[in-house]
Amino acid sequence: MSLSSHLQELKKKHQHLSEHVEVMQRSPASDDMEIAKLKKQKLMLKEEITRLSTH
Template sequence: MSLASHLDELQRKHSDIERQIDTAMQHPSMDDLQIADLKRRKLAIKDEIEKLRTQPTSH
């Protein structure tokens, strides 16, 4: 998988989790632990995206 396609996939996952969080926040019955888990996953993906973007490319 190329770096660009990997970054695209991570961006897609990040957006999907963000939508899940938004939906969960609109439902007061949603478990706070589930929301916290989604936020942790979103942050981990964001960190991975930043790491890949700042990684020096080798030619």
């Protein structure tokens, strides 16, 4: 897998997580621990995208 395709895949995953977090935050029955876990995954993806983009 090339670097650019890997970055694209990471960006897709990041976007998907963003959308999922938004939906969960709007739901009254949402699990705060699950939202925190998803936000942490989202942050890790963002850091990885930034790290790969600067190389």
